[in-house]
Amino acid sequence: AQSVTQPDIHITVSEGASLELRCNYSYGATPYLFWYVQSPGQGLQLLLKYFSGDTLVQGIKGFEAEFKRSQSSFNLRKPSVHWSDAAEYFCAVGGVYNQGGKLIFGQGTELSVKP
Amino acid sequence: GAGVSQTPSNKVTEKGKYVELRCDPISGHTALYWYRQSLGQGPEFLIYFQGTGAADDSGLPNDRFFAVRPEGSVSTLKIQRTERGDSAVYLCASSRDRTDTQYFGPGTRLTVL
Numbered sequence: 106a107q108s109v110t111q112p113d114i115h116i117t118v119s120e121g122a123s124l125e126l127r128c129n130y131s132y133g134a135t136p137y138l139f140w141y142v143q144s145p146g147q148g149l150q151l152l153l154k155y156f157s158g159d160t161l162v163q164g165i166k167g168f169e170a171e172f173k174r175s176q177s178s179f180n181l182r183k184p185s186v187h188w189s190d191a192a193e194y195f196c197a198v199g200g201v202y203n204q205g206g207k208l209i210f211g212q213g214t215e216l217s218v219k220p
Numbered sequence: 221g222a223g224v225s226q227t228p229s230n231k232v233t234e235k236g237k238y239v240e241l242r243c244d245p246i247s248g249h250t251a252l253y254w255y256r257q258s259l260g261q262g263p264e265f266l267i268y269f270q271g272t273g274a275a276d277d278s279g280l281p282n283d284r285f286f287a288v289r290p291e292g293s294v295s296t297l298k299i300q301r302t303e304r305g306d307s308a309v310y311l312c313a314s315s316r317d318r319t320d321t322q323y324f325g326p327g328t329r330l331t332v333l
Contacts, residue, residue, distance in 0.1 A: 109262075141324075146326075147326065148223075148224070148311070148324040148325055148326040148327060149263070149311070149313075149324040150324075151321055151322075151323075154321065195262050195263070197262075206251060206253075206268065206315065206318030206319065206322070207253060207265045207268050207276060207279070208253075208255075208263070208265065208322065209265065210255075210262030210263045210264070211262050212260075212261060212262050213260075213261070213262050
């Protein structure tokens with residue numbers, strides 16, 4: 106079955122510290138991978154996506170993610186967290202040719218930032 | 221340009237009532253998706269439209285849920301005989317086509333009393 110696992114429900118980091126949010130997926134074909142961020146009262150905003158090619162992808166707001174096929178992972182990283190990064194982060198997997206583009210989301214990781 | 225809009229932003233209804241939730245996608249986007257997000261969970265796929273037709277409705281939980289997109293633009297999600305378990309945030313997303321990035325609306329928070 107296709108699924109996405111985000112092992113960490115809640116993470117707290119200090120402002121200026123580095124961040125890594127974990128994402129593991131199970132998918133029967135070459136996946137398309139996404140990270141979205143959701144702030145309170147806001148819609149989901151795309152941070153970055155991986156379709157093919159370079160396995161290290163850069164996104165908005167200084168985020169990056171690395172696709173590791175051997176580990177079925179797509180972890181999100183940021184070298185220095187800002188207080189405004191506090192939000193809920195969702196990893197998602199999708200396909201095109203057999204899924205019509207629908208996304209399967211993980212449970213989410215809530216990020217808190219300490220001053 | 222304008223993003224995806226959804227109305228109403230909040231809907232409170234009583235168990236057993238009928239509700240309609242509206243989604244206005246980004247102009248020119250042919251693909252439209254509905255998701256449901258329960259508290260503490262990630263969004264869960266409900267239905268996907270390509271143009272006017274429902275290309276994939278495998279995520280609709282039962283026959284109380286129905287969605288239409290008659291002119292290939294605005295879509296309405298319809299829920300009959302609402303139940304307390306239907307309480308959630310209903311999200312709509314659109315994309316230029318099924319291979320492109322999905323842009324999400326702010327959602328409609330449905331509360332069934």
